[in-house]
Amino acid sequence: MSTVDATLLACQSEKEQTAPTYKSNLGFHPLGMWLDETREPLTRLLRLGNAGSNTAADHCEVLLRAPRSSPTPLPGGPRRR
Numbered sequence: 001m002s003t004v005d006a007t008l009l010a011c012q013s014e015k016e017q018t019a020p021t022y023k024s025n026l027g028f029h030p031l032g033m034w035l036d037e038t039r040e041p042l043t044r045l046l047r048l049g050n051a052g053s054n055t056a057a058d059h060c061e062v063l064l065r066a067p068r069s070s071p072t073p074l075p076g077g078p079r080r081r
Contacts, residue, residue: 001036004062006053019048029053033062042066 010027011018018026027049033042043065045058052058 002033002042002066003036004031004033004059006031006047006051008049017046017048019050021049031058031062033066
């Protein structure tokens with residue numbers, strides 16, 4: 001299981017690839033994916049500050065990147081709870 005989430009990162013000055021956010025400041029709106037059990041980050045996508053929270057293309061990009069960055073499986077198969 002994994003979690004995909006986006007959050008706003010505000011900037012105090014104009015930086016490369018920043019854009020006005022819905023809160024009327026400059027910033028980024030990165031989208032990340034984490035493992036639920038360990039909270040280990042799998043992948044992140046840096047997006048403009050005005051990127052939508054539910055942009056399907058960005059979610060697909062994160063989902064495609066995740067398998068390449070996932071940790072190697074443990075010997076003996078997956079852990080059981």
